[in-house]
Amino acid sequence: xIVLLFIMLFLLIGIGFSIWSxxxxxxxxxxxxxxxxxxxxxxxxxxxxxxxxxxxSIPFFMLAGALMNEAGITKKLAEFAxxxxxxxxxxxxxxxxxxxxxxAGVSGSAVADASxxxxxxxxxxxxRGYDKPFAASINAAxxxxxxxxxxxxxxxxxxxxxxxxxxxxxxxxxxxxLMMGLVLSIMVVINCRKKDYPVVKKKLTAKTLRRLLKDxxxxxxxxxxxxxxxxxxxxxxxxxAVLSILYIxxxxxxxxxxxxxxxIPRIFAKAGVFSASIMIIFAVVGIYQYIVAFEQVGIxxxxxxxxxxxxxxxxxxxANLFFLxxxxxxxxxxxxxxxxxxxxxxxxxxxxxxxxFGVIVVINFGLLTPPIGALLFLEAKIANIKFGExxxxxxxYTLSLIVVLLLCTFIPQxxxxxxxxxxx
Numbered sequence: 001x002i003v004l005l006f007i008m009l010f011l012l013i014g015i016g017f018s019i020w021s022x023x024x025x026x027x028x029x030x031x032x033x034x035x036x037x038x039x040x041x042x043x044x045x046x047x048x049x050x051x052x053x054x055x056x057s058i059p060f061f062m063l064a065g066a067l068m069n070e071a072g073i074t075k076k077l078a079e080f081a082x083x084x085x086x087x088x089x090x091x092x093x094x095x096x097x098x099x100x101x102x103x104a105g106v107s108g109s110a111v112a113d114a115s116x117x118x119x120x121x122x123x124x125x126x127x128r129g130y131d132k133p134f135a136a137s138i139n140a141a142x143x144x145x146x147x148x149x150x151x152x153x154x155x156x157x158x159x160x161x162x163x164x165x166x167x168x169x170x171x172x173x174x175x176x177x178l179m180m181g182l183v184l185s186i187m188v189v190i191n192c193r194k195k196d197y198p199v200v201k202k203k204l205t206a207k208t209l210r211r212l213l214k215d216x217x218x219x220x221x222x223x224x225x226x227x228x229x230x231x232x233x234x235x236x237x238x239x240x241a242v243l244s245i246l247y248i249x250x251x252x253x254x255x256x257x258x259x260x261x262x263x264i265p266r267i268f269a270k271a272g273v274f275s276a277s278i279m280i281i282f283a284v285v286g287i288y289q290y291i292v293a294f295e296q297v298g299i300x301x302x303x304x305x306x307x308x309x310x311x312x313x314x315x316x317x318x319a320n321l322f323f324l325x326x327x328x329x330x331x332x333x334x335x336x337x338x339x340x341x342x343x344x345x346x347x348x349x350x351x352x353x354x355x356x357f358g359v360i361v362v363i364n365f366g367l368l369t370p371p372i373g374a375l376l377f378l379e380a381k382i383a384n385i386k387f388g389e390x391x392x393x394x395x396x397y398t399l400s401l402i403v404v405l406l407l408c409t410f411i412p413q414x415x416x417x418x419x420x421x422x423x424x
Contacts (some may be wrong), residue, residue: 067320105223
């Protein structure tokens with residue numbers, strides 16, 4: 001029966017249903033065919049799927065990212081980064097990486113970061129002679145860092161459904177996120193060797209640096225508020241998200257004066273609609289989680305692992321392959337929410353650290369795997385290039401990010417070292 005459920009899901013997606021509606025309809029059909037459940041189960045699990053205080057932080061983190069973009073802070077950060085890395089060949093590609101690392105510390109969403117940073121950098125890169133596919137591919141790849149460096153919306157999801165400390169997951173993403181920035185920078189150096197991209201040699205003066213710091217210092221503090229709030233444990237996840245919004249709103253209104261009170265309803269509404277598109281998936285996943293538990297999929301997988309006599313690294317390899325494959329055919333959020341709770345008990349039984357497993361699962365779903373990839377479709381739309389053309393140019397960056405995934409898989413300390421420093 002569980003196989004029938006997923007066949008129905010793929011068929012509905014294939015004929016044009018959205019992810020959340022396909023999951024809801026297939027879940028309803030399954031319940032009707034089974035005939036063993038009351039339809040009240042459908043409603044109760046729709047509600048229980050989003051019945052968590054931690055989930056309240058998600059729209060707030062999205063709003064924080066939207067406010068930074070609307071306030072023009074993204075552009076200021078790009079100017080600040082260009083001051084230091086613009087002198088290198090392909091300097092704006094490095095700027096894209098640096099700005100995405102900073103923005104990752106606010107929004108927690110790859111799609112939100114891609115929208116904010118690419119809308120600022122892609123026109124500038126095109127004006128300076130960068131070819132569109134290269135510019136789009138590095139911007140898409142750099143946006144992947146968004147859900148890895150804290151805060152991270154996927155990590156909130158994983159923490160809610162599994163009980164793993166969200167603070168530990170957040171801190172576990174710091175080193176992998178920085179490693180992603182490093183390998184992407186190496187790939188930019190390699191790709192730019194034969195390209196005639198401009199080099200912007202700005203004179204490094206104390207006056208220029210003071211001006212840039214004046215424009216960006218307050219913006220850079222926003223990610224620090226979030227990270228320090230998590231490390232020190234003085235505020236909850238929701239509280240630190242609200243504090244970051246309050247801070248960004250105050251500096252946007254009264255320091256930069258780039259947002260007016262008239263703009264606020266529009267910005268809030270935009271962030272609210274984006275948040276709702278994610279939360280509705282979380283709700284319908286509650287039905288799938290109930291069905292997967294009822295069918296005892298976790299127990300069956302556990303028995304299969306025992307029969308195959310897999311060690312922890314063999315299991316991690318198979319888990320990576322599974323999540324990479326599923327990321328090619330389904331949206332990351334439902335796959336993560338359905339299968340992570342099933343595989344986590346097996347991982348714990350094999351002696352795998354829960355934070356380590358959670359972070360590498362999140363990395364898996366950030367690897368720009370076609371053909372299903374909202375980030376790739378968004379980037380192609382912003383850059384006004386064909387989807388297939390973007391795929392052809394983005395694969396070297398995808399391979400470099402897979403290297404980071406493998407390093408974090410086989411050397412758990414890349415993930416666990418920072419959380420172990422602060423959570424004893």
